Amino acid sequence: MKTTRRSALKALALGAAALATDGPALLARQPEPKPPARWKGRINHSVCRWCFNAIPMEEFCRAVAELGIPAIDLVGPNDWHLLKKYGLYSSMCNGAELGLTKGWNDPQYHEQLLKNYLEMIPKVAEAGYRNLICFSGNRNGMDDETGMQNCVSGLEQLLPLAEKHGVLLCMELLNSKINHPDYMCDKSPWGVELCKRLGSEHFKLLYDIYHMQVNEGDVIRTIQDFHLYFAHYHTAGVPGRHEIDDTQELYYPAIMRAIVETGFTGYVAQEFIPKNPDKLAALAAAVKICDV
Secondary structure (H helix, E strand, O other): OOOOHHHHHHHHHHHHHOOOOOOHHHHHOOOOOOOOOOOOOOOEEEEEHHHHOOOOHHHHHHHHHHOOOOEEEEEOHHHHHHHHHOOOEEEEEOOOOOOOOOOOOOHHHHHHHHHHHHHHHHHHHHOOOOEEEEOOOEOOOOOHHHHHHHHHHHHOOOHHHHHHHOOEEEEEOOOOOOOOOOEOOOOHHHHHHHHHHHOOOOEEEEEEHHHHHHHOOOHHHHHHHHHHHEEEEEEOOOOOOOOOOOOOOOOHHHHHHHHHHOOOOOEEEEOOOOOOOOHHHHHHHHHHHHOO
16 A cells, blocks of 8 residues: 555554744753764754655664664654664654644644643653644635634643643644645745744744645745744655655755754754665665755
């Protein structure tokens, strides 16, 4: 069966169920990995688990550690022990969401989402982690302003607990043009406005470079203008979501330099689907490209 982002996240969530200059305290909680000599240390590298699901989890953790990558994204509580075994950090935790389409913009899901996140936030903190992913959900005929208000009314109930535990809720920006039709948080200005209305250093955006290139382009300018609201970055090649090499249109070294120049101290996670049969070689090559 073909692995998709949606199916992988759903599987991880089911398994789990069994920054800004104004936020120095949050940023201080980021681990400071000591990169091996092969990496320059200006970018904190990570990789999304779901893109490499064909590799058993422990084998993948071992390989990631050997590559000198300090973290893995989108890992829930059931696998945190493996990350710790190999000295890896969970740079973007998951397991509280209801998937990509059922999110905070729809009040019918608030009760369950609140239950899930109120349980997960302390777990994230207790494990020594910081970032916890969330999603807007699909529009389903809803206008963007109504969805914005619904997100605020739901998420603001979580912020006191997130602040207490030092956990940062990260809503991901996804494209609605190709991969996730009807997804509401599909534009950087919409996500930034949500951050402003919530007014908390414990709610930021996950800026997915691939998705936003598809939906709006102008990636470097967007990073420069809105970086205070971006707590995390994902990569992938456009078009196709494959390797970030010269077979695609984005020039990642320039994008990484723009991120570094903002003073960003969080993680950049590889989220491409490798075409290369040697998936780990593709991962190593991508990290090298981003290691500016």
